[in-house]
Amino acid sequence: MAxxxxxVSLRAVEPGDVDRYTRWLNDPDVTRxxxxxxxxxxxxxxEIVERLGKRGGYGDVVFAVDARDTGxxxxxxxxxxxxxxxxxxxxxxxxxxxxxxxxxxxxxxxCTVCRFGFWEMNLLLIRxxxxxxxxxxxxxxxxVGFVDEGSKRASMLKxxxxxxxxxxxxxxxxxxxxHGTAPDLRALEVLP
Amino acid sequence: xxxVYPRPTVIEGERVRLVPPSMTxxxxxxxxxxxxxxxxxxxxxxxxxxxxxxxxxxxxxxxTSWEDGLFLAIEAKDGPAPRLIxxxxxxxxxxxxxxxxxxxxxxxxxxxxxxxxxxAVRLACRFAFQEMGLERVHLQTFDFNTRAIRAYQKVGFVExxxxxxxxxxxxxxxxxxxMGLLREEFRP
Numbered sequence: 098m099a100x101x102x103x104x105v106s107l108r109a110v111e112p113g114d115v116d117r118y119t120r121w122l123n124d125p126d127v128t129r130x131x132x133x134x135x136x137x138x139x140x141x142x143x144e145i146v147e148r149l150g151k152r153g154g155y156g157d158v159v160f161a162v163d164a165r166d167t168g169x170x171x172x173x174x175x176x177x178x179x180x181x182x183x184x185x186x187x188x189x190x191x192x193x194x195x196x197x198x199x200x201x202x203x204x205x206x207x208c209t210v211c212r213f214g215f216w217e218m219n220l221l222l223i224r225x226x227x228x229x230x231x232x233x234x235x236x237x238x239x240x241v242g243f244v245d246e247g248s249k250r251a252s253m254l255k256x257x258x259x260x261x262x263x264x265x266x267x268x269x270x271x272x273x274x275x276h277g278t279a280p281d282l283r284a285l286e287v288l289p
Numbered sequence: 290x291x292x293v294y295p296r297p298t299v300i301e302g303e304r305v306r307l308v309p310p311s312m313t314x315x316x317x318x319x320x321x322x323x324x325x326x327x328x329x330x331x332x333x334x335x336x337x338x339x340x341x342x343x344x345x346x347x348x349x350x351x352x353t354s355w356e357d358g359l360f361l362a363i364e365a366k367d368g369p370a371p372r373l374i375x376x377x378x379x380x381x382x383x384x385x386x387x388x389x390x391x392x393x394x395x396x397x398x399x400x401x402x403x404x405x406x407x408x409a410v411r412l413a414c415r416f417a418f419q420e421m422g423l424e425r426v427h428l429q430t431f432d433f434n435t436r437a438i439r440a441y442q443k444v445g446f447v448e449x450x451x452x453x454x455x456x457x458x459x460x461x462x463x464x465x466x467x468m469g470l471l472r473e474e475f476r477p
Binding site: 099100101107108109110111112147149150151153154158159160212213215216217218219278279280281282283285288289 | 323325326327329330334335336337338339340341342345398401402431432433434435436457458459460461463
């Protein structure tokens with residue numbers, strides 16, 4: 098009951114996720130590379146999750162990421178601020194469960210959310226920013242097919258240092274050239 | 290026939306019955322609404338819907354009347370116990386033009402393509418014509434959804450028009466097929 102990738106499935110954020118989000122977003126190993134700064138209380142996170150449960154739609158899509166093999170909630174991904182006219186949105190992602198870093202979940206989450214953006218929302222481009230202390234994510238985005246566009250100097254103050262951010266994007270054509278196109282439902286012999 | 294389900298506002302046929310939704314059905318409806326295939330068949334973009342959002346949706350459809358419309362759960366009644374298999378909706382009633390719009394989903398895959406949807410459509414249309422005094426029921430579906438189109442045709446619906454490339458889902462544009470059924474065309 099979700100938007101499925103190979104390793105992950107993307108679903109709506111639910112109240113039961115609050116404790117995990119609170120844990121992840123207060124973990125310096127997780128937030129070190131994110132555009133997040135302030136400590137986050139459980140009640141504040143609960144309010145955020147409640148709000149997320151009501152919203153949704155073109156301008157702000159947020160998913161909880163579950164590992165398909167175990168059903169375990171491992172992170173989050175979203176497409177934010179989509180422009181009706183220009184048809185691009187900003188992608189945000191983190192895998193909060195550190196023991197699952199480097200297992201391909203991030204890659205599959207990115208591919209799946211790109212499919213959603215291009216094939217459900219009909220976006221033309223998906224953008225993201227990545228801090229320059231996050232080489233690992235930068236490499237991952239390149240592997241998915243995101244292209245470097247440039248750099249914004251001193252984007253984020255972290256631990257007394259002003260970090261640059263790279264910005265990257267992927268177009269629908271670039272994505273489909275690497276990952277394939279959507280099946281045409283008219284060509285199906287049997288409907289689901 | 291013995292009424293083994295003594296509830297007041299039941300629309301009942303051979304194999305299915307249409308009942309007002311209850312909040313206990315919310316998790317099942319949420320599962321279907323978040324199932325990408327089901328969402329595509331029934332006309333939506335697969336945005337994620339939380340349980341709270343689905344409960345809110347149902348809460349707004351608890352009441353059935355001319356003004357509120359009728360959102361009804363489809364239950365299969367040929368098993369050992371009534372089983373929730375989908376939903377059907379009559380909405381946007383016009384008192385002047387005597388028409389309404391219909392939407393239907395068989396959410397449970399095991400019950401698709403077996404005539405349950407056709408019977409639900411027939412029951413809902415009978416209610417619209419006989420109990421609400423309508424002259425016309427109309428609906429929209431997608432060109433790829435040949436199974437739904439066939440079900441509607443069996444009840445008497447005819448294609449009235451085609452909205453070319455009206456819908457985008459699952460990576461493609463699809464035509465939307467507009468269908469309508471007039472009171473005298475209805476095959477009960």
